Amino acid sequence: MSAAIEIREVHKRFGSVQALSGIELDIPRGEFFGLLGPNGAGKTTLISILAGLASADSGSIRVMGHDVREQYRAARRSLGVVPQELVFDPFFSVRETLRIQSGYFGLRNNDAWIDEIMLNLDLVSKADVNMRALSGGMKRRVLVAQALVHKPPVIVLDEPTAGVDVELRQALWQFIRRLNGDGHTIVLTTHYLEEAEMLCQRIAMLKQGRIVALDSTSNLLRRVHHLFLRVRVAGVLPEALRPLEHASNAAGHVLRLKGYDEVEPTLARIREAGCRIEELELMQPDLEDVFVEVMQRS
């Protein structure tokens, strides 16, 4: 059985900018996959080539075994894309928008599924409202719904939660998780690394058009061995501990330690300096720490 997405040696250049340099990636069916990277890393370019919105200079991409160029009809039928930009057609209501989108995929009587999507995305009360009259969050939900009208086995979400309130974010993830549970392959790009950590089984990190890390989320998290000690003291932090300081805010000082062995000596130093500890917390590194480290190293 072919992978949901097979990317082979994809190169893409825009003028003098090499947007993608030899991307090689397989995403198996049913996976919840994260594509991370700073702005300009090439995430959206890669998604655009995957969706047929752009074409690669060389290399190939297959979606569910269908080449995105040679077999574009089958490839596009297999793919649902939620674009990053908040776009809409001001001439139509939510229901009209979804019916039209279904029609583009050759689906005529799709109302039962449209109703189900609207129910899950909490759009039912807005079904007959013109797109222009919707809030940004609601427009975002319609974009998600539009990507799902043809029940694509592969769903790509390009920054779907940018500027979206907490309520929608949670509702959206619940729905997307359910689709993933039903067997849909999900590809997510996001700037919210905690979302990627929570949702994605595997993650690729992109930098300047190259994949600089590709592993399961748990393996990536194990790459970082240090840990953080957050401590709030009465008075000033002893000078000797300043080099360990990673951050400092109202909640106290965050010290970066090489491992658990350093916890006790650090506390001893605070005690020896005559400081009283008011609050204390040990924190595991998260995906953000991994991300920062990978980006700095590569």
Added chain:
Amino acid sequence: MSGFPTLFHKELLRFWKVSVQTVAAPVLVALLYLLIFAHVMEGRVRVYDTISYSAFLVPGLVMMSVLQNAFANSSSSLIQSKITGNIIFVLLPPLSYAEFFAAYVLAAVVRGLCVGTGVLLVTLPFAELPVRYPLWILAFALAGSAILAALGLLAGIWAEKIDQVAAFQNFLIMPLTFLSGVFYSIHSLPAFWQGLSHLNPFFYMIDGFRYGFFGVSDVNPALSLALVGIALALISALALVLLKRGYKLRH
């Protein structure tokens, strides 16, 4: 099933939902042209022996409206979609470039014919208009609107800003339609301008269309239709090639 019927239907809805602006307004403009020009010119100009100036003017105005509105429909739809970004909704589905072309062009033809029919209906009370050869009328209306629809598609594909489409419309389409013999017979022009008019493809559309009503024309209508047909084939071929390559639509 193909996505073509939906894209065609969507394009029809797009102009029909704002038909006051896209159909009624151009009909009113054409009526004003007729009232003003007929008032000023009637009795002073006799184009063909048996035809009053008002009657001569009506087919020209109808065809001018058909052409301008066919162009306006495909060009404005495409440039608006490109600028707002919602073009992505038709680029993501499995629509072929030929389906894309057919949907935009046919919808623009329908808008052109709607406006043309409207102009014909409101101007009827002001002129006695014979209908000699209805099939010629239909053939020129269809071919002419299809050419302008495909030209509008080209303009929409090429343009990156609304004012580029407006420039295309104001500096190319408008002068060519106004100088195509809508308001006069080119036989009334000095030889040089008459010769120049023969290089204007819009002249053949208007002249052939008018032949369908009066049975008289400046040029043999079969020749006009052949030229119009060649122009349609060339412009359509160019639009299809650009769409197939994804020129300025897929990067």
